[in-house]
Amino acid sequence: MAEKEESSAAGRGREEELKKELQSVVKKIVDEDNYGIEITLKAISILSDLSDTVLTKKFRCPISGEIMCDPVVLSSGLTYDRPSIQKWLNEGNLTCPQSKEVLSHTILTPNCLVRKLISSWCKGHGVAVPRSHQDSNGEMSTEFDRLYFNSLVAKMFSSLTDRKEAAKELRRLTTAAPSYRAVFFEFTDPISRLIGPLLEGSVDSDPELQEDLITTFMNLLVDCDNMKLVADHPDAIPLLIKSVEFGTTETRKNAAVALSMLSSDNDRRLLIGNAGAPMPLLQLLREGHPIAMKEAASAILNQCVEHNNKEKFIELGAVKVLLEKIREGKLVDELINLVAQLSTHPKAVNELRELDTVHCLLGIIRETESEGTKENCVAILYNVCLNDVGLLKVIWTEGIEHQTLAKLVDTGTARAKRKATALATKIDLFDRETIPNSFKKEWRWASSPTAKANKWSWKKVLELFIEFARH
Template identity: 35%
Template sequence: MASEEEDGAFTVKSSDLKRSLRELAFRDDEAINPENLARARQMIAVLAEMELKNGADSTSGCTISFKVPDHFKCPLSNKLMRDPVILLSSGETYDRNSIEAWIRLGNVTSPLSLTRLSCFDLTPNALICNTITTWCENRGIKLLEGNLEEGDDGGVDFTLVEQLLDQVSSSSSPLLERKAAAKKLCILTKQHPSLRIPETAVPGLMTALYRAEHPGLRNDIISVVSESPSVINLLVDHVRLWKGNVQARANAAAALHALALVDSNKALIRECGGLVALISLLENGEELEMKEAASAVHSLCTLPSNKERAIGDGGVRVVMENIKEGVLVSEMVEILALFATDGGAVTRMNNLGAVHCLFKIIKEKPNPRCKEYCVAILSAISYSDRVSWKEVKRQERERQTISKLVLEGTPMAGCILAKLKRSGLGFF
């Protein structure tokens, strides 16, 4: 019996292939026909390949692996289809067990196109079924009668998925059980990229996400729901409308940060109002939710159009106010460094007294990374404003701040010091 691998390939033993060849050659119930001859030639060619690869004396115990063509695989399970059927509403072909399990979970959309299904009728795809049967027989691959081999679920155990979804969403389940269920779901979605959580289960998962106090549980739920088309809108609404408590909004912001790590999501989050909502959270939230919002804003603003939008929506002012109040200074400085590559943002920073604040951070913050960001911002804003440049000169003349940073190994400090020296030694 051929064995099916995790990637959908089949491994066939040479002894099984020879047995199939003998059975084909000594059939008494039918005459030799061109189809059987072609099948025999295919098997002999495979055996010859084994002999070349392993030597003539070793073919009895050797194996060969066959990669299943993509169009023979079920889009849901990523495994060879045993009983291919057409979903009439969409015209797509799936393995019967997989698509029936998908429908039983309450899904009303196509797994591939996500378009709403007008009906759930299935009909056998005889053409692809015959083609798969011929492909298997030519390679000595025998499948058990029926749709699936015993214990095989086509790659995804949808009953298990349903149970895990209930466990994660249940407020009465102990934390350890919810964590274990979320972890299993996370692993399943990674093992089977085509597996999508049904939209009917998303609201329950989102509720579980908002109340999750354990970071591991939160991150696993985020991973599970990340492929849902509705999840970004739900998260943005939770932040924008100030729903739930501080922990809930912090978790929603953390989820948006995780989603923003995928470049294709960055513009989508902005278009859904997520960037504006996160900046508002930076301005009016509490420290726990502000910290998550800061990470999300920083990730989103690596996209130039998002950065321009954040600056236009008052991002510089909000960040500078937090810096002056000593709130999450390191996180705010990282965002400010992103803004400093924009001319309009630099003007706003100068008007808000950024140079004085940055030198104060350099003096008080021992974090080398934070100092590097401060120097990078100083380099950007002091060159474009005479008043700011005078403040840099004064700091160097009175405290040798830039020279000390050079000695500490802060990279861009050397550039500022070189410009100071070129401008004349009078500043000392």
Template identity: 50%
Template sequence: MAEKHEAELKKELENAVKTMLEKDDYTIEKTAQVIRILTRLTELKLKKPSGLGLDDTILSERFKCPISGQIMGDPVVLASGQTYDRPYIENWLKQGNLTCFRSKQVLSHSFLTPNCLVRELISCWHGVSDVAVPEPRQDVGGESITERVRVSLNSLLEKMSSSLSDQKEAAKELRRLTQASLSNRVIFCELPDAISRLLSPLSESKVESHPDLQEDLITTVLNLSTHDYNKRKVAENPVVLRLLTESMKFGTIETRKNAAAALFTLSTIDSNKMIIAKSGAPVTLLEVLQGGHPLAMKEAASTILNLCMMLEIKKQFIDIGVVKVIMQKIYDSILVDELVSILALLSNNPTANEELSEVETVHCLFRVMTNSNSSLTKENCVVILFNVCSEDYPLLKVLWVEELQEKTITELADTGTERAKSKASDLIINMSETFPISEGS
């Protein structure tokens, strides 16, 4: 039985590591999963008289440098996204090669980024495999790779107080570096006053004065915000939310989209939601939703959905008119799936419920529910209709007439999600008890 469990764990570990190395999936959840499996395998090993007997084809092959064929001691990521052992890929580059050894892709740059996560995984695996792992190599003079990256990033930040041409050059490089590597994002936010220094050119002039510079800096903020470690630090900087809010309205299309996307990523943790809500961003998010560029509009809708998870912020959006804006967009068939999700959250609020209590709204949502191919959208529509119509006799009758013709709610009670089945069944019971069947003739 233990052998079978061990084999299952090994297979699960192989799949998890393959995903991380081949699909660049370095999320906290995936890392925790791998460490959990390794810990369990270690526990099994301690209970057995012999070693785990891990098959090298399962794990060690994943941890070998494609050039040397040996377990990596200092894994680094090349511009192509492939991971190599530093001494071997450096030698490959020094020979004048301008392509990735494995993929043959032409390299946009030769900067090597430490792959800290793979190094940690190799160390964990080493603990249960009895295979020696080489020590990480240092640069000439003993300087660590992390320190070299830190010095490079700090030097680029210093250029933010230099000439405009230096600012633009440094901004492009910071955008590239923070996009290329998770570890670069972490190191960046550990530098003293790094975010304020990064954004100082925008703080000292009109945000839209230099659109190319603005785009690079705002995109760098987005890159930094994608790492959970940085989210709170970024949001708590008083400069960031003001500049993101302004940049949703001014600048290139890419700038406006990325500013809204940065707010979305920051809003994914609860501690940031109230900070964003108090910054004045909700008004701008609603303005973008009402009349912004379609790409920024989609990001704004996702951010509003995140923020409305909190009761106090939900009320704030309702007070500034979000229901009216959303319904107009749904009438116009714009971002219907996303906006119906927000309405489902809002519809249990008395004020929002009252705003939704219109005959045309019932017709519109019923049509969306009938025509949609999304099970989640159908679910959200029936939730809204349940909240709006259940206690309103005239609207319930409107819904009942629609249902007699289309049978959409009846079908949903049989084939929908669990939540959709529950709400649809409750609506059917409510309608059948309220209206005699003869009224449908």
């Protein structure tokens, strides 16, 4: 105890010393018109030392005086290191060591923010990060944590104020600590207890409560063992689908993420599709909220692995929506991937057979740096154009000027090369069977270095070829 007091006194002395030194330097900066860069740098250095001193003081447990390894918050609102405050409580003390107030309960809440700050500070100063309770034992859930977590879940049947406070804390804990996500399903009928407040009235009657509970729901699904328990609950998936329709943007996005995670299993994909998820997900994508579009696209992509769901999305107009967003330049890589998934369905192929779509895809192949996007574009072209002479003419004409497919055959991914080669072979066959000899002769000449050097001749030949392709 004497060593702790001596260390604390030394820390206070150092802090006061730095404050006086800073005060002196700042006075010179304020009073002197021509103060130099040296004095400014000195002020910055003192501030840095002072911040370190203050931070290390905040990071030390008020009981042990040591940097905290597992900071927790007592009901008084003050933070202590878990081993120290646990010992204090085990000795029968029911007051806060610092404030002396009587404790309303002895639940210890992990202070994740302080833990992160300590870890960041230690790494920045080359100091070993203190090993915490969860570091050494592989988990964070003590009996006090379980009791606290259970008390939060129990509050879902209390007043609205208690519900909102508990929902916010559940969201925080399931975001920060994996152990809470695992322990949740040890309770009796946990899903009903969690979503009960949202089932009593309109789902979006309290947007803040809805957002916290849906986010908690999403967090719980990070633990794969929870997937089946959620899917088997009759109200869980309908609630998530409803939350994709209504609520804050964050609520809708996180509900889409939850549905995407649940779609990892084919039976669940079919269940979600049959429960009415396609329309709300497509609407979320159509609205174009940047924060939500990507998650909606991911959920739709996972859903479309199942053939029946793919057909549902196509019938709802997904192809048109996706092409509109792509032409607007929104999430091009992600949406092209989704179009490639849909393009394996005959109904989607019919919608994609437009000159503008083909030109758009060829343009993306030329402009994008993403090899995956190039691969998806040529896969779409293969599905759409392979048996369409009119569209093969378009690609053939485009190849005169840009040689887009030829470049993919040389430099694309293995799949892109296969698709581009197949299309090139088909175009070559089309060339031999349908193009008049006069055009073939002109094309060969147009491909020569001499023609390319003569801009007027090249332009004339290109115009002739485009005219032929149109007919």
